[in-house]
Amino acid sequence: MSSETIYVELTDWIKRVHALGTVGELLGWDEQVNLPPGAAEQRAGQQAALAGAQHAAASDPRLGEWLTALEKNVAALSDDQRAVVKNARRDYDRATKLPAEFVRDKAVQSSRGYHAWAKARAADDFAGYAPVLAQNLDFAKREAVYLGWQGREYDYMIDQFDPGMTAAVIGRLFAELKGELVPLVRQIAASPVKPQAGALKGFPVEGQLAFLREVTERIGFDYARGRIDVSLHPFCTGTGSDVRMTTRFSVDEPLRSLFGAIHETGHGMYEQGLPASQLGTALGINAGMAVHESQSRLWENQVGRSRGFWRFFEPRFRALFPTQTAAISSDELYLAINTVAPTLIRVESDEVTYNLHIILRFELEKKLFTGELAVKDLPAAWRAAAQELLGLTPPNDREGVLQDVHWSGGAFGYFPSYCLGNMLAAQLWYRALALRPALEEEFARGDFTWLLGWLRENIHTQGRRFDALTLARRVTGEELSPRHLVRYLRERYGPLYGGKLEG
Numbered sequence: 001m002s003s004e005t006i007y008v009e010l011t012d013w014i015k016r017v018h019a020l021g022t023v024g025e026l027l028g029w030d031e032q033v034n035l036p037p038g039a040a041e042q043r044a045g046q047q048a049a050l051a052g053a054q055h056a057a058a059s060d061p062r063l064g065e066w067l068t069a070l071e072k073n074v075a076a077l078s079d080d081q082r083a084v085v086k087n088a089r090r091d092y093d094r095a096t097k098l099p100a101e102f103v104r105d106k107a108v109q110s111s112r113g114y115h116a117w118a119k120a121r122a123a124d125d126f127a128g129y130a131p132v133l134a135q136n137l138d139f140a141k142r143e144a145v146y147l148g149w150q151g152r153e154y155d156y157m158i159d160q161f162d163p164g165m166t167a168a169v170i171g172r173l174f175a176e177l178k179g180e181l182v183p184l185v186r187q188i189a190a191s192p193v194k195p196q197a198g199a200l201k202g203f204p205v206e207g208q209l210a211f212l213r214e215v216t217e218r219i220g221f222d223y224a225r226g227r228i229d230v231s232l233h234p235f236c237t238g239t240g241s242d243v244r245m246t247t248r249f250s251v252d253e254p255l256r257s258l259f260g261a262i263h264e265t266g267h268g269m270y271e272q273g274l275p276a277s278q279l280g281t282a283l284g285i286n287a288g289m290a291v292h293e294s295q296s297r298l299w300e301n302q303v304g305r306s307r308g309f310w311r312f313f314e315p316r317f318r319a320l321f322p323t324q325t326a327a328i329s330s331d332e333l334y335l336a337i338n339t340v341a342p343t344l345i346r347v348e349s350d351e352v353t354y355n356l357h358i359i360l361r362f363e364l365e366k367k368l369f370t371g372e373l374a375v376k377d378l379p380a381a382w383r384a385a386a387q388e389l390l391g392l393t394p395p396n397d398r399e400g401v402l403q404d405v406h407w408s409g410g411a412f413g414y415f416p417s418y419c420l421g422n423m424l425a426a427q428l429w430y431r432a433l434a435l436r437p438a439l440e441e442e443f444a445r446g447d448f449t450w451l452l453g454w455l456r457e458n459i460h461t462q463g464r465r466f467d468a469l470t471l472a473r474r475v476t477g478e479e480l481s482p483r484h485l486v487r488y489l490r491e492r493y494g495p496l497y498g499g500k501l502e503g
């Protein structure tokens with residue numbers, strides 16, 4: 001068979017494996033949005049059956065043969081084809097190099113970990129959870145070794161979410177960011193300007209839904225190829241022409257639902273912008289979590305918290321909620337939209353402090369993998385880091401080391417992508433502004449088409465051809481750097497909280 005024929009066989013197969021995966025995502029979405037409470041066990045059986053079929057397809061020996069044949073004659077492949085083969089090899093190795101018994105044990109461990117965490121968090125009992133967390137860590141390290149990452153186990157964990165990223169690169173970027181951010185957060189916290197907490201009250205859910213639907217549609221989410229529903233924890237799943245977002249509503253926190261929805265819209269527009277004919281291959285899947293997060297954060301923060309955006313949407317907001325907004329001035333509303341207040345809880349934190357929460361987790365994770373930090377010493381290390389970075393000490397472990405679900409299921413190496421995404425979002429923003437200086441004036445007219453078009457062309461349609469660092473370099477002309485994020489935070493929050501916020 002010619003390389004071209006083999007390549008077609010390979011990509012057809014990969015697309016089928018991917019299609020099975022998207023069915024699983026749809027079942028997962030349904031579980032969180034629609035599933036009757038009595039159907040959980042039946043759904044678990046469906047998911048397990050599907051996962052088995054998907055794994056069988058992903059580890060089919062023919063895939064291995066096609067890959068080997070194509071890799072023998074790389075010169076016959078185009079750059080795009082090479083990217084597809086490289087990513088397919090990565091997936092195939094992950095599907096075939098782990099012993100079946102290990103995969104089974106790990107799935108059991110992951111479920112046990114989640115329940116142990118939930119119980120420990122409710123009871124504020126880290127000691128009861130520590131042995132399970134230590135086992136999770138052990139599973140993660142063993143998996144890395146099976147896949148040939150011995151001595152670089154934490155890099156393996158990071159690479160799963162952000163292909164090509166390493167702890168060394170992240171460590172350098174985060175150290176630079178930390179040096180600038182810690183004093184910036186202190187300055188804002190010391191400012192006499194304080195947003196009025198709880199000034200926005202009594203916003204009916206129907207009105208909130210109408211407003212966020214208008215906002216998300218206007219910025220570019222295609223409702224012919226996606227939808228939004230309500231779930232306990234907001235998320236975005238699906239790809240191509242079937243993207244499912246969720247949000248949740250609270251009558252006294254309209255901004256939280258709105259910004260959550262704008263965030264998920266950023267994720268959703270990225271998935272909608274992937275090349276439809278290539279879904280599943282490296283040309284039609286996202287470039288990793290950091291790039292994904294750059295898309296959600298760019299729309300949520302650089303766009304959604306800008307003056308231009310609110311010049312257009314504030315009259316709409318007031319028209320929908322005349323009594324609720326009557327006593328709030330435009331400046332007060334804008335300050336509420338851009339509230340900065342250090343908190344111990346990551347998911348409640350503002351966009352400035354958020355990054356410090358991530359740096360804290362990265363530093364601890366890295367030490368867990370090198371062995372510098374033992375699991376039993378985590379709570380104390382967490383408290384010390386929270387004091388250093390946030391200027392706050394958790395009074396208990398529920399508001400400290402037990403607050404996040406990620407490690408309970410073995411998801412180490414995931415946190416850094418949130419902060420890398422923030423850096424990339426700011427870097428993309430300034431590049432976009434350099435190319436299109438009147439961008440915010442366009443927002444003020446309700447026109448977001450140029451920005452989405454630019455992202456479509458430079459990020460979305462690129463799929464996974466490039467890793468996050470290469471993509472940053474290609475699109476912005478320079479290496480990924482935290483200085484754009486620092487500049488953005490100073491420019492956005494300086495005028496609001498007084499002074500220029502020099503670091």
Ligand code: ZN
Pocket residue numbers: 263267293296
């Ligand atoms: Zn996100």
